[in-house]
Amino acid sequence: MKKIYIIHENDEWTQPLIEALEELGAPYESWFIHEGHIDLTETPPNGVFYNRMSASSHSRGHRYAPELTSTILAWLEEHERLVLNGSHALDLEINKARQYTALQKAGIRTPQTMVTVGKEQMIEGAHQMEKPFITKHNRAGKGLGVQLFQSVEALESYVNSNEFEEPIDGITLLQQYVESPDSTITRCEFIDGKFFYAVKVDTSEGFELCPADACSIEDQFCVTTENTREKFQIIENFADPIIHKYEKFLKDNGIDFAGIEFIQNNNDEIFTYDVNTNTNYNSDAELKVGQYGMKQIAKVLNNYLQKLD
Incomplete structure (x- = not known):
């Protein structure tokens, strides 16, 4: 059967x-x-x-x-x-450096990114980055390993401390920090290679941004009396030329389902920084607009x- x-x-x-x-x-x-x-x-x-x-x-x-x-x-x-x-989608899921090269090949702008292995190389590479910059793990998910640094000295202090988190594949990325004027990013969801909806995500409390309900509870992203700003909000009638580039990128790379995240700076320039081929959806946000990702995937x-x- x-x-x-x-x-x-x-x-x-x-x-x-x-x-x-x-x-x-x-x-x-x-x-x-x-x-x-x-x-x-x-x-x-x-x-x-x-x-x-x-x-x-x-x-x-x-x-x-x-x-x-x-x-x-x-x-x-x-x-x-x-x-x-399939295989190529998985390869991009677990390797952000390969994501960025694939995005750049598709004509999609990404933040300046440096790939480093080893603490000394990380510090040396940081001297070549504009300040401030962030670190992130090459194989991560949920924004694991993302930290903001204002100087090379701050990074050096971190990597030589007990707080340093070794990436699972040994690769740490140094990346240009793109500041959003309203502390949000946009996540575009694609189902069967076609745009489904876009979500505005509040990043003011950090970068561990899994939209699944279980993650929302675990990471305390739910709305409380102390924080009334919605963490995930679907943008109705979202339209931007970047969507057509994303759809072509997904087709060319054999990706059928994905969430692609971008951030806009003060000049409204778009920087794409993450492709999630294991995409999840937030039920509270979906309920408000009557669109349901998992039902559509099914x-x-x-x-x-x-x-x-």
């Missing part, structure tokens, strides 16, 4: 999609990828395979989930199975399934 197979490592993030598939009556199977084994001489089952592996899997104790997923995707693709967000997956031989 052909099914929709969901490849992931986070049950909380996947549950809204499962509920949407059950609402449609679509057959599915959850492949939780953490540890396991795979016989490469076997033939994979028939179906639609949706890869939702996350770059932040190591932060949940699933250190080698992306590596195992990479092998599984190669196996599926070798057998010509329909894989959405419909797309089911449509692909129905077209399979």
Whole structure:
């Protein structure tokens, strides 16, 4: 029996999609990828395979989930199975440096970024950056490792302290700091390669910006009596020429589902800084406008399934 197979490592993030598939009556199977084994001489089952592996899997104790997923995707693709967000999408998900080179190739502006390995090289590289600048992990997710520095001396003090957080792949990025006049970024969501909606995200409390409801609670991004500013707000009727560039970028890189984030500076210049191929949605923001990402993804997956031989 052909099914929709969901490849992931986070049950909380996947549950809204499962509920949407059950609402449609679509057959599915959850492949939780953490540890396991795979016989490469076997033939994979028939179906639609949706890869939702996350770059932040190591932060949940699933250190080698992306590596195992990479092998599984190669196996599926070798057998010509329909894989959405396949091998190349995963490669970009877990490597921000490759994201930036791919974005630049597509004519999409990114912040100045320097790739560093080793503390001494990080400090040396910082001398070549405009100040202030930020650090971020090459393999991250949720804004892990993002910190703002006003000077090389501040970075040096940090990397030589016990507070320094070693990136999981050893690569730290130094990046131009782009200041938003209202402390927000914009996240554009794409489903089946097409623009779905844009979300304005409040960054005033930090950069760990996973929009999933579980993350919102965990990272205290919910609205409280002390902070009445909404963290996630869908922008109705959003339109900008950047959308067409993003759609072409996704098509050229084999990405079917993604959230792409950009920031605008005081001169309204757009800098694109992140591509999330494991995209999540905020239910409170969606409820206000009646648009539901996971329900739309479920419909797309089911449509692909129905077209399979």
